[in-house]
Amino acid sequence: MDNLPSETTCGAKKTRRIRCGTVVAGVAVAIGGIFFLLHLTGNPLDELALIRRAEIATGVFGEQFEDLVEGEAGRSGVLTVSVYTYRVPDGREFKVSTNSPDAVFGEETQVEYLPDDPAVSRIKGDGCQSIAEWIWRKAALGTFLMAFCVGLGVVIIVEGSRGRSH
Numbered sequence: 001m002d003n004l005p006s007e008t009t010c011g012a013k014k015t016r017r018i019r020c021g022t023v024v025a026g027v028a029v030a031i032g033g034i035f036f037l038l039h040l041t042g043n044p045l046d047e048l049a050l051i052r053r054a055e056i057a058t059g060v061f062g063e064q065f066e067d068l069v070e071g072e073a074g075r076s077g078v079l080t081v082s083v084y085t086y087r088v089p090d091g092r093e094f095k096v097s098t099n100s101p102d103a104v105f106g107e108e109t110q111v112e113y114l115p116d117d118p119a120v121s122r123i124k125g126d127g128c129q130s131i132a133e134w135i136w137r138k139a140a141l142g143t144f145l146m147a148f149c150v151g152l153g154v155v156i157i158v159e160g161s162r163g164r165s166h
Contacts, residue, residue, distance in 0.1 A: 022160025026153045033149020037142065044138040046120045047127050051134055054112035056124065059086035061103040062095070086111040088118045096121055 063083040070076050082103035087093045094113075100123060103109070113121035128134040 019160040023157050024160075026156030026158075026160055028153075029156055030150045030153025033153065034146060037146055037149065042127075044134070044142060046114070047122075047138065048131070048134055049114055050112050050120065050122060051128060051131060053114065055115050057086040057088055057111045057113055059084040059109050059111035059123075061100075061105055061107045061109060064103060064105060084109060084111065084123065086113065086121065088113065088115075092118060094119055094121065098123055098126070100126075 061082050061084050065081045067079045067081075068076055069079045080099065080103075081097050082100045083095055083097050084100075084103070085093060085095050096119075110124035111121050112124050113119075128137055
């Protein structure tokens with residue numbers, strides 16, 4: 001038998017308190033990161049579909065909105081949003097907005113759209129032009145950024161769930 005001192009808790013139970021605020025913050029960071037990336041990049045599957053099977057329609061630039069955006073170190077820039085309208089062969093017309101600073105009111109442009117879902121469109125030449133480019137920009141880099149956001153959220157959740165011992 002060892003003569004080493006043993007540790008006793010004298011009948012006291014240790015409890016762990018989960019820090020709910022930290023766990024909620026972690027969930028918010030993870031989900032917020034995913035939605036932020038989807039907002040910035042758009043639906044990557046729609047873009048892949050446009051690369052593979054887009055049809056072309058003629059569109060016209062209409063309304064244009066400009067907003068002054070304040071940046072870091074006192075720099076500012078102009079965010080330009082243009083609205084283009086296009087008509088598909090069955091006669092339906094769609095209005096879509098895009099960030100296109102060089103669009104001119106009334107100017108015609110080529111629009112790529114999905115024949116089975118014509119509301120999904122883009123100006124021809126915008127976005128990825130090949131499947132290889134899509135894989136690199138959307139699948140590889142997008143997955144890395146999404147993993148970073150989710151990973152950060154998971155770290156915060158784990159730290160919050162460790163809690164404090166009492």
